[in-house]
Amino acid sequence: MLVFHYLHQLKLCAKRQTTSSTIKKLHAQLIKTGIAQHEPFPNTLLDAYAKCGFLNNARQLFDEMPQRDLVSWASLLTTYNHSDLPRRTLFTFHSMFAVDGLRPDHFVFASLVKACAFLGDTRLGKQVHARFALSSFCDDNVVKSSLVDMYAKCGLPDDAYAVFCSICLKNSAAWTAMISAYARSGRKADAIGLFQQAPFRNLFSWTVLISGLVQSGNGIDAFRLFIKMQRENIDIIDPLVLSSIVGACANLAVLELGKQVHCLIIALGYESCLYISNVLVDMYAKCSDITAANEIFGRIKHRDVVSWTSMIVGAAQHGQAKEALALYDRMVEDGIKPNEVTFVGLLYACSHVGLVDRGRTIFKSMVEDYGFRPSLQHYTCFVDLLSRSGHLNEAENVVNSIPFELDEAIWAALLTACKDRGHTQMGIRIADHLLSLKIENPSTYVLLSNVYAGACMWENVSKVRKLMTTMEVKKKPGYSSVEFGKETQVFYAGETSHPLKDEIFNLLRELDAEMRRRGYVPDTSSVLHDMEQQEKERQLFWHSERLAVAFGLLKAVPRTII
DNA sequence: GTAGGGTTAG
Numbered sequence: 001m002l003v004f005h006y007l008h009q010l011k012l013c014a015k016r017q018t019t020s021s022t023i024k025k026l027h028a029q030l031i032k033t034g035i036a037q038h039e040p041f042p043n044t045l046l047d048a049y050a051k052c053g054f055l056n057n058a059r060q061l062f063d064e065m066p067q068r069d070l071v072s073w074a075s076l077l078t079t080y081n082h083s084d085l086p087r088r089t090l091f092t093f094h095s096m097f098a099v100d101g102l103r104p105d106h107f108v109f110a111s112l113v114k115a116c117a118f119l120g121d122t123r124l125g126k127q128v129h130a131r132f133a134l135s136s137f138c139d140d141n142v143v144k145s146s147l148v149d150m151y152a153k154c155g156l157p158d159d160a161y162a163v164f165c166s167i168c169l170k171n172s173a174a175w176t177a178m179i180s181a182y183a184r185s186g187r188k189a190d191a192i193g194l195f196q197q198a199p200f201r202n203l204f205s206w207t208v209l210i211s212g213l214v215q216s217g218n219g220i221d222a223f224r225l226f227i228k229m230q231r232e233n234i235d236i237i238d239p240l241v242l243s244s245i246v247g248a249c250a251n252l253a254v255l256e257l258g259k260q261v262h263c264l265i266i267a268l269g270y271e272s273c274l275y276i277s278n279v280l281v282d283m284y285a286k287c288s289d290i291t292a293a294n295e296i297f298g299r300i301k302h303r304d305v306v307s308w309t310s311m312i313v314g315a316a317q318h319g320q321a322k323e324a325l326a327l328y329d330r331m332v333e334d335g336i337k338p339n340e341v342t343f344v345g346l347l348y349a350c351s352h353v354g355l356v357d358r359g360r361t362i363f364k365s366m367v368e369d370y371g372f373r374p375s376l377q378h379y380t381c382f383v384d385l386l387s388r389s390g391h392l393n394e395a396e397n398v399v400n401s402i403p404f405e406l407d408e409a410i411w412a413a414l415l416t417a418c419k420d421r422g423h424t425q426m427g428i429r430i431a432d433h434l435l436s437l438k439i440e441n442p443s444t445y446v447l448l449s450n451v452y453a454g455a456c457m458w459e460n461v462s463k464v465r466k467l468m469t470t471m472e473v474k475k476k477p478g479y480s481s482v483e484f485g486k487e488t489q490v491f492y493a494g495e496t497s498h499p500l501k502d503e504i505f506n507l508l509r510e511l512d513a514e515m516r517r518r519g520y521v522p523d524t525s526s527v528l529h530d531m532e533q534q535e536k537e538r539q540l541f542w543h544s545e546r547l548a549v550a551f552g553l554l555k556a557v558p559r560t561i562i
Numbered sequence: 563g564t565a566g567g568g569t570t571a572g
Contacts, residue, residue, distance in 0.1 A: 047563060071563050078563070110564040145565040152566095173566040180566070207567040214568095243568040279569045309570045344571045377572065409572095 006030060010044045014051040023048050023057075043071045050079035070105050077111035086115035090124070106137040110146050117150035125150050129163075141167050145174045152181030157190070172200060176208045183212020188221055203234055203241065211244035219248035223257070239270040246279045255287035256483055278306045285314025288562075303334070309342045316349035324349035325358065340372055347381035351388060359385045376402070380410045387417030392426060408437060412444050419451050427451045435464070442471065480548035482562060491547040494539070504550045508541065511550070 006026060013023050027045055030036035036045070042065050049058035058079045065072060073096050080089040089111055096102050104112070109132045116125035129150075132143055144167045151160035160181040167174050175198045182191035195201075195209050206229045213222040226245050236242065242265055249258035262280060270276050277300045284293035297303070297311045308331040315324040328346055331338065338346075343366045350359035363382050366372050374382075379402050386395035395414055399406065411434050418427035431451045439445060445468045452460040481490045491498070498504065512520075522537045552562035 043563070050563090074563050105564095107564045114565080140564085142565045147565095149566065171565085176566040178566095204567055209567095211568060238567090240568040245568095247569070275569050277569095282570060304569095306570045311570095313570065339570085341570050348571085375571090381571095 002033065003035065006035075006041070007044060010041075010048045013048045017052045020049075020052065020054045020057060023052065023054070037066060042067075043069075043075060046072060046075045046079075050075055050082060053083065055079060055083050055085075068100055070102055070108065073100070073102060074105070074107040074111060077108060077115075081111055081114050081118070084118070086118040089115035104131070104135070106140040106143050109135070109137060109140070109143045113143060113146040113150050117146070117153045120154050122154045122156065125154060139168075141169055141171070141174070145171075145177055148174060148177040148181065152177055152184065155185055157181040157185045157187055172198075172202070172204065175199075176205050179205060180208035180212050183209050184215045186213075186216035186218060188213065188218060192225075201232070201234075203237060206234055207241040207244070210241055214244045214248045214251070217251070219252045222248050236268055239265070239268070239273050239276050242268070242270060243275045243279045246276070246283050250279070250283040250286040253287050254483060254488070255284075255289060258283045258287055272301070274300070274302070274304060274307070278304075278310055281307065281314065282310040285310065285317065288318070290314060290318050290320070303331075303336065305336055305339050305342065308334075308336055309339065309345060312342060312349070313345035316345050316352065319352060321349040321353040321355065325355075338366075338370065340375060340378070343372065344377055344381060347378060347385060351381055351385035354385075354389045356385060356389045356391065376404070376407060376410065380413060383410055384413040387414050390417075390421055392417055392421065392423055396426070408434065408439055408441055408444055411437075412441070412447060415447055415451060419447070419454065424455050428455055428457070431460075435460070439467070439471075442468070445471065480544040482548040482552040489548070489551055491544045491551065493544045493547075494542040495544070495547060498547075498551075500551065500554065503554055504547055507550045507554060508546055512541065 006029070009026055010023070012018075013026070023045070026048075027036065030041055030045070035041060042061070046058055046061050046065075049061060058076065062068070062072060062076050073092075077089050077092060080086070080092060093104070093108070093112055096104070096108070109128065112128045113125065113132075116128055125147075129147055132138060132147070137143065144163050147163045148160045148167075151157070151163065160178060164170070164174060164178045164181075175194070179191055179194050179198065182188075182194060191209055191212060195205060198205060206225070210222045210225050210229070213219070213225070222245065226241070226248075229241075242261070246258065246261055246265075249255075249261055262283075265271055265276055265280075277296055280296045281293045281300075284290070284296060293311065293314050297307060300307050308327060312324045312327050312331075315321075315327060324345065328338070328342070331342075343362065346362050347359055350356070350362065359382065363374070363378070366378070367374065372378075379398065383395045383398055386392075386398065392414070395417070399410060399414060402410075411430055415427060415430045415434065418424075418430060428451065431448050434444065434448060439448075445464055449461055449464045449468070452458075452464065479490050479492050481488050483489075495501075522540050549562060556562060
């Protein structure tokens with residue numbers, strides 16, 4: 001009887017994810033009674049510690065087990081996955097053979113696949129898949145569902161589909177994993193097709209479809225589906241889909257829509273959920289309502305890294321570098337550890353106001369105090385900071401010290417500074433190097449052309465131009481948009497067909513005159529070189545962003561945010 | 563003892 005009582009209590013602990021003291025009391029009683037080492041207690045205890053997230057206790061128990069079987073090993077692997085330690089899952093798997101000579105079963109395979117999915121490691125994932133396929137568990141549908149999910153997360157929807165087709169009894173986990181695979185890789189038609197084909201529609205499948213589309217940059221489609229979901233009266237019993245849809249508003253920078261979704265969130269009672277607050281901060285910041293972002297941020301009770309980082313990045317993007325850095329200090333005081341994204345935001349903030357020393361300190365601290373290996377993005381921000389503020393040699397040294405393959409953006413940052421500061425020799429050296437790479441960004445061509453033209457290297461200028469014309473076919477014209485009320489107005493550069501064209505022109509001319517009175521000199525360095533100065537200025541004058549802002553000023557109620 | 567959904571950069 002006593003045995004069943006303890007088993008039941010431990011299983012309750014695992015299910016309800018109680019505190020460690022509850023499990024420890026039960027554990028102590030089991031030791032006292034002398035049955036702690038009897039089957040199945042060791043594994044049940046391990047599972048309880050693991051499910052409640054007490055990694056160290058679980059590990060200690062595992063190490064002290066007199067006998068470890070497949071269940072013990074599988075529980076340990078699950079524990080590591082549960083604690084976001086996929087590398088340890090994979091590492092531990094190897095000692096399974098070495099220490100106890102056990103071969104993986106379907107439970108172990110499921111854990112390994114999950115770890116690969118977490119890492120997004122295709123190579124490892126395929127290795128695990130191959131071993132699974134050769135094992136005697138190769139028909140297990142649960143492992144196959146995990147494989148579908150793994151391929152989905154690695155961005156390989158076709159591989160996912162091949163596994164999906166081989167599942168004989170497809171349950172909801174398999175279907176949603178596959179819908180997610182298509183949605184997150186932007187295969188809209190396939191995702192929606194599969195979604196409609198699925199034998200069920202629930203909040204889960206709607207969420208994977210909508211969030212996948214948001215992740216692949218199809219925010220408008222995601223929104224349409226979200227509206228459809230509400231029309232179908234799906235109960236939003238948890239806020240996951242809402243965080244995705246707020247993210248869509250942020251990506252699309254649609255403030256009015258974002259506010260409406262915010263109202264819905266309040267109505268459904270999810271406003272104080274941390275995920276939601278965080279994404280609302282980001283949404284308001286991206287939609288240029290930094291005051292609203294600040295308000296939401298201020299109301300969050302227990303801020304995590306993402307809350308702080310969203311606010312730091314928001315401030316940085318609005319040119320509020322000092323505020324961003326002050327936020328960082330407060331964050332550290334609060335005992336919150338920054339992550340890689342936080343440092344991108346901080347370096348970005350420094351770079352926009354030329355805080356070189358502070359930037360250097362931050363970069364150093366990121367590596368030395370927090371042990372992060374800088375990513376290409378960190379390097380790009382740092383190089384941008386150094387070169388913008390004239391420390392070109394230091395910037396070049398940093399670039400040369402980067403231990404992996406470089407992209408166009410980092411060279412372009414350095415080259416821009418060479419051009420602006422008249423470092424011709426260094427500029428030519430970098431331009432030659434860039435020319436040997438495959439350039440994708442049209443503005444890099446303009447930059448190259450101008451650098452060569454500045455050095456009177458006309459042959460290279462024409463070479464760049466030729467590359468540009470082949471490129472031009474693919475280039476989409478830039479546009480700007482502005483919201484007023486429920487409508488959005490889109491403008492292209494030099495647009496002359498707008499009904500309010502004259503009003504816009506007059507306002508821009510007025511503003512231009514005022515700006516010049518206050519010392520504005522048009523910076524035409526980004527316009528192609530061989531035009532007359534006047535023509536260059538005209539091109540800047542009709543920039544789509546100016547048209548959009550002018551239109552906003554003309555139409556909006558005074559004091560609204562444009 | 564195993565499987566599916568959400569946030570910050572780009």
